[in-house]
Amino acid sequence: MAFLSNFPKAALQIQLKSAGARCFNASTTTQSSKSKKTLAKPNVRNVVLVEGVRTPFLMSGTDYKDLMPHNLATKTLSGLIKRTGVDKDVIDYVVYGTVIQEVKTSNIAREAMLSAGFKDTTPAHTVTQACISSNQAITTAIGLIAAGQCEAVVAGGVEFMSDVPIRHSRKMRKIMLDSSKAKTTGKKLQLLWKAMSPAVWTPELPAVAEFSTSETMGHSADRLCTAFGITRLAQDEFAMRSHKFAADAIQAGLLTDVLPYKVPKVAEYITKDNGVRPSSLEQMSKLKPAFIKPFGTITAANASFLTDGASACLLMSEEKALSLGLKPKAYLRDFVYVSQDPKDQLLLGPAYATPKVLDKAGLSLADIDVFEYHEAFAGQILANLTALESDEFAKKFLGKSAKVGAPKMDKFNLWGGSLSLGHPFGATGVRLVTTAANRLIKENGQYALVAACAAGGIGHGMIVERYPSSK
Template identity: 60%
Template sequence: MLRAVSSSLGTARAASTAVKRNTPNIVLVDAVRTPFVVSGTVFKDLMAVDLQKEAIKALVEKTKLPYEKLDHIICGTVIQECKTSNIAREAALLAGVPDNIPAHTVTLACISSNVAITTGMGMLATGNANAIIAGGVELLSDVPIRYNRKARKAMLGMNKAKDVPSKLKIGGEIVKNLLSPELPAVAEFSTGETMGHSGDRLAAAFNVSRREQDEFAIRSHTLASEAAKNGKFTDVVPVFLDGKKPKTIKEDNGIRVSTIEKLSTLKPAFVKPHGTVTAANASYLTDGASAALIMTEEYALANGFKPKAYLRDYLYVAQDPKDQLLLSPAYVIPKLLDKAGLGLKDIDVFEIHEAFAGQVLANLNAMDSEYFCKEQMKRSGKFGRVPMDKLNLWGGSLSIGHPFGATGVRLAAHSAHRLKEEKGQYAVIAACAAGGHGVGMLIEAYGK
């Protein structure tokens, strides 16, 4: 899917090599997101479908997209509300999208809206669509909590009970199990281990100290705070909340700049007492939604849209979900750049999802490790180190927040906007996800 951008011999940049022209250029026209907010705060009384609706509505209004030009809607989500299992369709209808425009929902943990984007890219590349909305949402303020299995079986059996003694017996089973709910957990089904435990072990394996993690967290919050104050978050759209005290939510509320002294007083959150992952150097539970308009370049220009960036290529990877759960960026970045014929020096912007500070730093160490690259990635030598002065310069998931299903679009929007502001050509997105999965995406500045 990578399209050619010719480069002349002797230029400092490798530009793009070995590129095919048998598929259409695919472009990001624009992207929006609701404010990303700490779960249990301002969006706590909403449903996820409400947030996704707001993102779709705002995108349509911002881009002035006529519905007759829209072919399909794809949205990602992780913790599904059973009433709106195809949340893309329900949100689209609530947003006023005509009912003859199909919509479907995808899920792949923290990279769900990346899947929405790349699924759309596939439809555009094969001529099955010209314009697609790709988005995602998570509302962790209200996750589904189930009765335990014994109570559920008893409830289903109540309708089949034919006499009073049978009903009383089943009723007793229900009452007995009412106070033993099944609570959702951010844990791997295959290993039973929480992502926080994996993050702690990963940091230890790659010699990332507690202080390095805390310093990276402070960096994330500081850069996000500066970006917000300087008006860089142009992808954020306001959300009006009706009720007894109507108000409009206009900005993220989880960005908090602290000091290394304060962070050093926090106790480990997962591996106690000697772990290094704390509440401050880990991403927090977040509510939010996003939406992006992607098109073929030809269709966008023919219909008066001005693209922000080219969506050049993508790659998914998967590894051992126990010991390498969060290492996908280290695997996918080299593979993606090899595929594109590019090197580290050709990339101007990196946006790497910050699940944990230790996870990001461990991945940077892994790519710069001779041993890891040779033994685990089967490369001839180490790949190299991603420069910090190109990484997440507007903050990341540690500070802005991480609604599981929505972050991928945020990464794409920030990559496109940073490329324009920093006058760069190529951006790389990388993110880890549950199950040992990961994604890498290559984005190119439009007009370069």
């Protein structure tokens, strides 16, 4: 990667070793920061997170496989209303994020809302921004409330990889469209002859690849690991950490955002994520590279998996929430979106978003009690941590005189992450924000930082502040 050609490799390897060790040996005990100031701004409405929920996240092709995505989204809407006790008529707007759309429900926010029994006069729309689609849904909701357009908005996201749309080839699509206009027998026979070509029948499958570079995210991640010197061992150790922490959190009953889901014709309720599978380094080392063969370091064990799932959260103006007797969990404060080179820096969104959102909020890394970062790949997380620990990266790309510093790992993704819990592209952002709020309450912290990368070389960062009376 040319953008790292001037980086001192030895320094990066030392930083990686340190980051990897911190990741695997992290303590699960956190302490509240010393900062007592609030991020409330004069003449700016406070937006609060009342509650967040999600379906269990399941590996695609498993128990959800015969459903449709709006079924999962509907469950989060009805489950959110049931848990909060808020009347559906209170909701002014619904916005959902998704990435690979089901063509029958292109505005899935609207279809899910109607299926959940909301009044048909409630507006709804769907957004897409790759892996930060529900982050965008949240910030869209924040904007509607802050502008005084709405008082209560449901923001959510859904992804359904068990049944992705598969298209005929473009040639076949053109033949089919032309055939509907053909008037003569000769013209119809001519089109039929064209349709006999085997190439015409080759389907087009959706791909997790960059349109601008034609490179899959896995290939980009593998090259990023090479550029930053991220070893296979460090990646496997981090993946083990994610699965262990997720399993511990489930066992301890910490993942209270999960709604039991009843699949039709299945006797038992689904109550937990099915991708959490603690393993050993010995078992993980047996897996072959998934993308760059035979020398790549990313495998099925240290990458997030294709996932079905949905999430939703209720956001309100503080005044509205209190007037209804609700107890908010957190304030949603400053947020940023970043973008960079989609080829060499595709997955470095957190490294750019972290210092930018801290600067915007007037906070330092030490002020943050809880970190919730999206884990697309173990190597992607470690590359971002290494970048944050690099003076050279800070000077060359962040416009800073010295390194930002990486989050302390005893505050980082302590209830598991996308590697273990799963990553429904359109739904992960709400999970991150909800988990951040729930951890702040559980761990008696004040500020959380949420960050995520996404396809296209974009990223997101947000500051979540615990609501003072939340327990």
